[in-house]
Amino acid sequence: MNCREFHNLHPAFLDQTLAVHDVVEMQLHLAVCVLCSRYDTAMRRGLLVLRNLPPLEPSADFLDRLNEKLLAAHDADARAEHFRGPGVGSFLATAASVVVIGFLAAIVFDVARPARDLRLPPVVAIRPRIAPTASPSGLNSAFVASASMGLPVWPAAMMAEQAQEHFAAEELGR
Template sequence: MDCRTFSAQHVGFVDDVLPGIQIVEMQRHIAECAPCARQDALIRRSLLVFRNMPTIHCSPGFTERVNDSIRALHDAPEPRPASFFTPGGTLAALLAAGIVAVAGFDLLSGSDAPLTHAPVVAMVPAQDEMPVEEALMASHAMLASVSTGIPIWPAALMAEQAQIQLANSAFRLANLTR
């Protein structure tokens, strides 16, 4: 017999409900296997302690008190199911309805006319003709204003307009007082 089979049949062995041949096998295993013998002794001692405990007796009137408690549970009013009409829920529903009403009113009262803005004219300042070498090379002001993460291809495409849009290399005197 192996330890796994011993553990599986140990309850029947302790309760003495196994056939005689299996009881003999279990006894032989206990004699041969020290860990299973310790486990058997531990379980038998625990059962002995439990069986030798004094019996528990109910106090006088215990049964009547239990029966009264059970009757009180049957006579108690049914708990109310959860309601969505609590003050907080009602306030939230009214607030949501108000928001929907305001949004609907704005949608209905809006005109269908397209939104038009006053025309804007963009002016490009006149520039002196630069030599070809300078036009191909970026100015220091443009390099300082262009992001370092910008790819080369878009930078090459906008190089001509970038000098106008991103930086002005002309210096001006500034007055810090008004």
């Protein structure tokens, strides 16, 4: 038996409601443990004093006065409850818990997020070669034509994209 078990069983030990086996274990521990032995002595002395105190005799009107005070206290509590909003203490506790939750969430999400200094390998860009059909200035002849007619170049690009979709639709039989 260790000291914790001794302390847990001690009230029953004092009340003499333990099984015989446990009583023997308790007495063995008392014989070897100075601290628990002192504890046992102090508890037994305290109980002895308590049991030898003269009995208290309340005055004749004690019950009436007690009930009066209890009712008054109950009324005061009821009035206080009626007018009271959340106290400063509960407000501060709520605010603190919100802050703590936010802090924990920040920590959790910061851990879950991948490293911020992620670097991608460098990409080599090559300038596309211009078709050799060119005018002396080196520009594509189609571009020059559309520019000279006042048409912007980008609708042609869009039409090219749409043409692909159109052909795909034709292929699928839609």
